[in-house]
Amino acid sequence: MSVTVERVKEHTQIQKRPRKWSKLRSQKALMIMSIPFLVYVIIFAYVPLYGWMMAFQNYKLGSVMVENEWVGLANFRELFQDENFIRVIRNTLAMSLINLVFGFVSSIGLALMLNEVRKVMFKRVVQTVSYLPHFLSWVVAANLIMNVLSIDGAVNKLLVSLHIIKEPIMWLSEQHYFWWIIGASNVWKEIGWSAIIYLAAMTTIDPSLYEAASIDGAGRFRKIRHITLPGIRGIIVILLIMNIGHILDAGFEQQYLLQTPMVVDFSETIDIFVLKYGINLSRFSFATAAGIFKTVISVVLLLAANRMAKRMGQERLF
Amino acid sequence: MTTTTLGRSKRSVADLLFDICNTLFLLALLVLTLYPVMNTLAVSFNQAQDTVRDSTFLWPREFTTLNYSTLFQDGLIYHAFFISVARTLLGTGSSVFCTAMLAYTLSRKEYMLRGPISFIFIFTMYFSGGLIPTYMLIKNLQLYGTFWVYVIPGLIGAFNLIVMRSFMEGLPESLVESAQIDGATHFSIFLRIILPLSLPVIATIALFVAVGQWNSWFDTFLYNSSNINLSTLQYELMKKLQSANMSVGGTAESAFASSKNIQANIVTPASIRAAITVVATVPIIIVYPFLQKYFVTGLTLGGVKE
Numbered sequence: 181m182s183v184t185v186e187r188v189k190e191h192t193q194i195q196k197r198p199r200k201w202s203k204l205r206s207q208k209a210l211m212i213m214s215i216p217f218l219v220y221v222i223i224f225a226y227v228p229l230y231g232w233m234m235a236f237q238n239y240k241l242g243s244v245m246v247e248n249e250w251v252g253l254a255n256f257r258e259l260f261q262d263e264n265f266i267r268v269i270r271n272t273l274a275m276s277l278i279n280l281v282f283g284f285v286s287s288i289g290l291a292l293m294l295n296e297v298r299k300v301m302f303k304r305v306v307q308t309v310s311y312l313p314h315f316l317s318w319v320v321a322a323n324l325i326m327n328v329l330s331i332d333g334a335v336n337k338l339l340v341s342l343h344i345i346k347e348p349i350m351w352l353s354e355q356h357y358f359w360w361i362i363g364a365s366n367v368w369k370e371i372g373w374s375a376i377i378y379l380a381a382m383t384t385i386d387p388s389l390y391e392a393a394s395i396d397g398a399g400r401f402r403k404i405r406h407i408t409l410p411g412i413r414g415i416i417v418i419l420l421i422m423n424i425g426h427i428l429d430a431g432f433e434q435q436y437l438l439q440t441p442m443v444v445d446f447s448e449t450i451d452i453f454v455l456k457y458g459i460n461l462s463r464f465s466f467a468t469a470a471g472i473f474k475t476v477i478s479v480v481l482l483l484a485a486n487r488m489a490k491r492m493g494q495e496r497l498f
Numbered sequence: 499m500t501t502t503t504l505g506r507s508k509r510s511v512a513d514l515l516f517d518i519c520n521t522l523f524l525l526a527l528l529v530l531t532l533y534p535v536m537n538t539l540a541v542s543f544n545q546a547q548d549t550v551r552d553s554t555f556l557w558p559r560e561f562t563t564l565n566y567s568t569l570f571q572d573g574l575i576y577h578a579f580f581i582s583v584a585r586t587l588l589g590t591g592s593s594v595f596c597t598a599m600l601a602y603t604l605s606r607k608e609y610m611l612r613g614p615i616s617f618i619f620i621f622t623m624y625f626s627g628g629l630i631p632t633y634m635l636i637k638n639l640q641l642y643g644t645f646w647v648y649v650i651p652g653l654i655g656a657f658n659l660i661v662m663r664s665f666m667e668g669l670p671e672s673l674v675e676s677a678q679i680d681g682a683t684h685f686s687i688f689l690r691i692i693l694p695l696s697l698p699v700i701a702t703i704a705l706f707v708a709v710g711q712w713n714s715w716f717d718t719f720l721y722n723s724s725n726i727n728l729s730t731l732q733y734e735l736m737k738k739l740q741s742a743n744m745s746v747g748g749t750a751e752s753a754f755a756s757s758k759n760i761q762a763n764i765v766t767p768a769s770i771r772a773a774i775t776v777v778a779t780v781p782i783i784i785v786y787p788f789l790q791k792y793f794v795t796g797l798t799l800g801g802v803k804e
Contacts, residue, residue: 228627471628
């Protein structure tokens with residue numbers, strides 16, 4: 181009995197060793213194919229994290245980083261005493277929130293409407309056209325938006341001819357319109373694209389649910405409320421969490437490209453602030469501190485949202 | 499009997515009403531989406547002075563191609579167009595190839611470094627050094643002011659990597675095994691078997707990367723604004739947009755501002771801007787219907803938890 185066990189053990193060991201060896205040999209090729217990219221990502225994504233040291237220093241251009249004077253949290257303290265920075269946080273949060281709410285409502289709405297269209301051709305045309313702006317750059321989009329909103333643009337012409345306003349409005353020069361213009365242009369650009377994922381989720385809903393509901397006498401609205409919407413709840417929660425993590429990201433290009441000198445108080449975001457102080461004014465330490473603040477808040481928000489989803493018993497990101 | 503028919507016809511009236519409203523909403527959306535594009539197209543083909551007098555809507559009133567010919571007389575725009583094309587082709591090709599190769603190794607379940615490498619890449623989706631440290635890195639690596647700054651920093655994106663890896667994991671395992679028995683190396687398995695089979699996902703990622711390359715202006719602005727030879731189409735358009743924004747009030751006034759100039763009696767900055775906008779958009783509009791059938795699958799795939 182024990183002899184056989186020994187034999188079997190011996191046998192497997194003999195088998196194992198060459199297998200491990202061949203595994204290692206075959207992995208040499210995989211290593212050659214992947215390790216250069218590991219080095220690449222470490223350089224391009226992780227070495228910049230080393231640059232975070234600057235935020236705790238009084239960095240001088242052209243100096244070696246570790247040799248700079250350490251100032252502790254002085255840069256952060258200055259940041260939070262800076263009125264501009266407080267205003268920039270307000271703008272970022274306001275525009276992100278507007279984008280989040282508008283974006284979600286509009287794209288879910290579009291997906292629901294498209295889902296109810298029975299003519300395949302029409303559905304396809306609407307979809308194709310509604311994706312289109314997603315593929316345009318913000319530079320192009322900003323140009324189109326500026327044309328439409330200009331003093332003799334279509335929006336003014338329309339509103340004047342309908343007697344809603346008497347005089348044409350310089351939309352992009354009015355501080356109080358800026359956030360809403362950003363929100364609306366974001367919807368214009370991304371509505372079709374963000375609807376794709378909801379539409380895909382809707383196709384996985386069991387058709388027999390709808391049949392059963394019709395037999396019970398449910399109308400279209402009821403079916404949407406009680407079948408379609410609950411059917412895409414999981415994907416809505418996941419996307420919400422992902423977006424909350426990026427809430428402080430919402431906003432560089434749009435704001436930078438659409439802002440006019442008259443609206444800077446309402447248009448500048450954290451990213452524009454970092455660019456202005458860091459690149460234009462060469463205050464590297466100060467701007468890095470602002471960037472760190474943004475990243476840290478984003479990660480905290482992401483983790484919080486994920487935990488909340490977990491507690492609510494919903495699907496979650498990780 | 500009668501009640502059921504009555505009930506049914508009643509329901510179908512509500513149904514019909516719903517369909518009509520729904521269709522009208524969607525038609526309104528079509529108009530809202532297309533109008534700004536059509537309007538800019540019309541302006542770009544309309545005689546510039548006529549545009550200043552009265553705004554164009556969907557169709558050019560006084561048709562001319564002068565805006566375009568003036569635009570392309572500017573050697574800078576011509577050059578910028580080629581830089582844009584070059585970065586899109588080179589950037590997309592290298593990025594897709596490298597991402598696919600890395601994704602293949604990470605899709606091999608037996609690979610010992612599969613977990614750690616995946617994690618290191620996924621982590622970058624949430625954590626990044628930020629603008630200033632990245633800017634200094636580019637300077638330190640001597641990429642500042644070179645063409646390579648368009649290609650190298652964006653070589654592999656974590657999101658694209660995950661999408662490709664998930665796709666490759668879905669391919670039948672036996673393909674790789676049988677090729678290995680035949681003595682094929684991992685590199686040739688990747689090149690000859692996996693790459694051709696991954697065409698749908700490669701088309702999707704290629705579209706994403708190509709659109710990103712074609713559309714980006716920020717890297718030019720940040721790293722190459724002093725080197726006019728490396729300017730791109732989007733960056734030139736962005737400069738024109740900024741100068742219009744800085745002159746108070748936007749389009750109309752900036753057009754008047756330069757009418758002192760005799761040249762400006764023929765074209766205006768607004769018309770030129772419309773023409774560049776069209777030039778910067780046309781390549782995308784040409785490419786994307788071909789790839790459209792792929793990207794829905796690609797996006798859905800990427801949306802699924804990895």
